[in-house]
Amino acid sequence: MTGSNQYDISDVELSEIYSFAIQLAKNAGTILLDSLQQRRQDEFDDNDNDKNETQDSTNSTNVPEELIMEEKLNSVDIVTKTDNEVEEFIHSSIRQKYPLHAFVGEETYSRGSSKEYLVTDEQPTWIVDPLDGTVNFTHGFPMFCVSIALVLNQKPVVGVIYAPLLNQTFSACKGNGAWLNETTKLPLLGSRGVGPIPKNAPSKCIFSCEWGKDRRDTPDGNLHRKVDSFINMAAEVGGRGGKGGMVHGVRSLGSATMDLAYTAMGAFDVWWEGGCWEWDVAAGICLLEEAGGLVTTANPPPDDIDTATIEDARLGGRLYLAIRPAADTVGGETGRQGQERLVREVWRRVRRLDYSRPGA
Amino acid sequence: MTGSNQYDISDVELSEIYSFAIQLAKNAGTILLDSLQQRRQDEFDDNDNDKNETQDSTNSTNVPEELIMEEKLNSVDIVTKTDNEVEEFIHSSIRQKYPLHAFVGEETYSRGSSKEYLVTDEQPTWIVDPLDGTVNFTHGFPMFCVSIALVLNQKPVVGVIYAPLLNQTFSACKGNGAWLNETTKLPLLGSRGVGPIPKNAPSKCIFSCEWGKDRRDTPDGNLHRKVDSFINMAAEVGGRGGKGGMVHGVRSLGSATMDLAYTAMGAFDVWWEGGCWEWDVAAGICLLEEAGGLVTTANPPPDDIDTATIEDARLGGRLYLAIRPAADTVGGETGRQGQERLVREVWRRVRRLDYSRPGA
Known part of the structure; x- marks a missing residue:
């Protein structure tokens, strides 16, 4: 105690x-x-x-x-x-x-x-x-x-x-x-094998995301907020008013837990999701952190993306952004610094999601 | 001969x-x-x-x-x-x-x-x-x-x-x-196990699709045509001007061949894709057809969706819509009729894609 x-x-x-x-x-x-x-x-x-x-x-x-x-x-x-x-x-x-x-x-x-x-x-x-x-x-x-x-x-x-x-x-x-x-x-190829976070990330990254269960067709609903974010991540660099991320690939498996497991493995570089619950992520968060990954909130801070402290995701917060384990670069950027850089690059491209809960 | x-x-x-x-x-x-x-x-x-x-x-x-x-x-x-x-x-x-x-x-x-x-x-x-x-x-x-x-x-x-x-x-x-x-x-659960095509399909269907490599952010480019189609398939019934399909789930694996294999298996109900080539689909088409599935073109006919003849996909056509094997219904609809019904329901919700090639 x-x-x-x-x-x-x-x-x-x-x-x-x-x-x-x-x-x-x-x-x-x-x-x-x-x-x-x-x-x-x-x-x-x-x-x-x-x-x-x-x-x-x-x-x-x-x-x-x-x-x-x-x-x-x-x-x-x-x-x-x-x-x-x-x-x-x-x-x-x-x-x-x-x-x-x-x-x-x-x-x-x-x-x-x-x-x-x-x-x-x-x-x-x-x-x-x-x-x-x-x-x-x-x-x-x-x-x-x-x-x-x-x-x-x-x-x-x-x-x-x-x-x-x-x-x-x-x-x-x-x-x-x-x-x-x-x-x-894990990661499967070792931190050397998965390498540092790519220089122009999210370019060259595999982006894992889910369409989820909230399918209401309201202009500002979660479905449209998610899809806007997906398109920003996928579109050519320079597209989408400068938000185009040209990720290597977009993957949707239909299981938040498997998404997290594959991020810990290094098979996915980024997983971004809102709406899931603590039982979807608790084991995966342990796995990701022990593999050397990072998990924070899916929702970008309202104004200070470049400088905001990157805090650990809250277990019951229903909003998660996970980054795979990463090696240090030759230039002196640590794995953690690379991960934080990628967090900010994702935050620049995604919209805030609206999944609330009482008591959290 | x-x-x-x-x-x-x-x-x-x-x-x-x-x-x-x-x-x-x-x-x-x-x-x-x-x-x-x-x-x-x-x-x-x-x-x-x-x-x-x-x-x-x-x-x-x-x-x-x-x-x-x-x-x-x-x-x-x-x-x-x-x-x-x-x-x-x-x-x-x-x-x-x-x-x-x-x-x-x-x-x-x-x-x-x-x-x-x-x-x-x-x-x-x-x-x-x-x-x-x-x-x-x-x-x-x-x-x-x-x-x-x-x-x-x-x-x-x-x-x-x-x-x-x-x-x-x-x-x-x-x-x-x-x-x-x-x-x-295949299908894994047998045609009885995978059942007939659901009555309100694409509702209750797993929809498999890929974001692909054409990421140009042009309003009428393939990226936006695809995403519009994905949203129509995913949105609540009644949404998207009546096109909302409320599919059970949207999956993207990053491999057209695996998509087709899992459609043959019955794990996916619908796979819709443009832009892939004959080596991506040749084995999968054989597999799907032998399992009892159907494969036709991704692009809806310009005007007669309800009555158009549903023709086999052309191997080199680069446009594919695959439907899983299906059992007959109690009401007398054959598996093939159910599959054709689902083809038309997908065609109603997707946009024509623009992947051409010489000689095909």
């Missing part, structure tokens, strides 16, 4: 928690894979049944339960039965092993009426997304994952992301670096 | 070609992986050297050759040494085994001055992209692949896509279906 509300956990205990979290994420991911496999099996069983029956067109309604649920719900914000099952599995495993720790999980939270930020400094808090990239999961697109983090005093100190269909485990524990599949240090 | 310029290949020969193409794609993918691994190894060697030397900041310039090349070239259209090596490996393997067949490869073609369409009906033609998703490859993002197709009389009859970092092989041979890793039939 370093203060009245400040928790401290010994290195040994943290190391135990880290191993527990990795195994837990893998077990949870296996449940996701089984569910996907079961849907495939149901399909084959249906086909077998068809062969033994006379033609009956009503048979076509015999689709797997997850897909029926999809029909019933909002066309973007799908919640599947699997989501809930996996969260309950993770929650009960944690409750059993660490009964004094707090727990914030996406499904439990979403069922509540409050949208307040619930992570306190009173006790270690597990922040869990049992299935990030739900739409991808329902479609069989491999960019979905389990995300498990432990937060101490508002800082994620353990982060594990497991993408079972990619067979990729991303993990980090404060002070011990970030890892792919537990054996390959 | 079924005509003066019409080639026919026996089923036995086609089956041999198919096996040859699968093995060739895997071997080529292994070269790509080795190259990625070598870059990681170079990094570690550099680090080791650093330990034995006095601090010397010029050492930071000792980056792998691929990354130096990246600095030298256009910031979007990277060509790496690996690209050329892999194409030469594939080309020489084919030349040895099938000396009478023609060959069109991305690297060879791009070095030529002509942009004409070179695939004739005179002989079987291999169409090869040694590395699709080059930018992803240079960044270590797993969405890159080898793409190998055999085209007879303008139709791809064999298509193999191998994504080595995902360890996914997509393959198809005319009349024999489409497969993931040679054992799992």
